[in-house]
Amino acid sequence: MTDVPSPAPAGNLQLGPLISKAWAFMTGNLVLILVSYLILAVIGGIPCVGFVLMGPLMIGFVRIIQRRLKGETPEIGDVFKGFQEFGRGFVTGLLMLLCGLAVAIPLYVVAFILGFIPVLGIVLPPLVMIVAVFCALALIVFSFVWPMVASSTVSPTEAVSKSYKFLLANAGPMITLTLVATAIGVAGVIACGIGMIFTMPLGIVMMVMAYEEFYLPKSQPAA
Numbered sequence: 001m002t003d004v005p006s007p008a009p010a011g012n013l014q015l016g017p018l019i020s021k022a023w024a025f026m027t028g029n030l031v032l033i034l035v036s037y038l039i040l041a042v043i044g045g046i047p048c049v050g051f052v053l054m055g056p057l058m059i060g061f062v063r064i065i066q067r068r069l070k071g072e073t074p075e076i077g078d079v080f081k082g083f084q085e086f087g088r089g090f091v092t093g094l095l096m097l098l099c100g101l102a103v104a105i106p107l108y109v110v111a112f113i114l115g116f117i118p119v120l121g122i123v124l125p126p127l128v129m130i131v132a133v134f135c136a137l138a139l140i141v142f143s144f145v146w147p148m149v150a151s152s153t154v155s156p157t158e159a160v161s162k163s164y165k166f167l168l169a170n171a172g173p174m175i176t177l178t179l180v181a182t183a184i185g186v187a188g189v190i191a192c193g194i195g196m197i198f199t200m201p202l203g204i205v206m207m208v209m210a211y212e213e214f215y216l217p218k219s220q221p222a223a
Helices: 015-028 030-044 049-069 076-114 124-142 145-151 156-169 171-190 196-218
Strands: none
Touching: 015 030, 015 171, 015 196, 030 049, 030 076, 030 196, 049 076, 049 145, 049 196, 076 124, 076 145, 076 156, 124 156, 124 171, 145 156, 145 196, 156 171, 171 196
């Protein structure tokens, strides 16, 4: 693996073609992607233990996508290869969780308190929706963290920093990309949760493709 170049302003991101390519990639590698993701989801869902294992498994899963995009032939079992960098995977997952909670908890607390004020009871549902939107927007900072950690030698904190700087330079495309990818991933939950088996990995594939086609080509080597 090599280091990741520092971010620079990017051009326009073609979201439509990106979604089409992600869909074609998923349908063309259905067993590989779905089974790998199921391993990630099942083990990651184990109480207490799952949180510790989720990060390394995520590195392994993202690398499967990255290798397949390059024409290589990864195997389903490669999802476990992320454990070769257990520390980086765990710290990355922990860092993202803590930052997400730092945004979500205060917003939910405010919404909960306002719910006890009768006059605001009518507007509470919209407030909850606003909280959800803010949480989704917070995810934008981490858009390229997993692809960056999986394909480079950068530390988790440096990956967050680089992703954040890229967001500042490309706010419009990044907000649109992340919200669409998140919406696709969450859409499967509506279908009794079954659909997320397909939509969640599809959203991840989109972000990995965007990293390869949007971040890397528009970045310049660090001075």
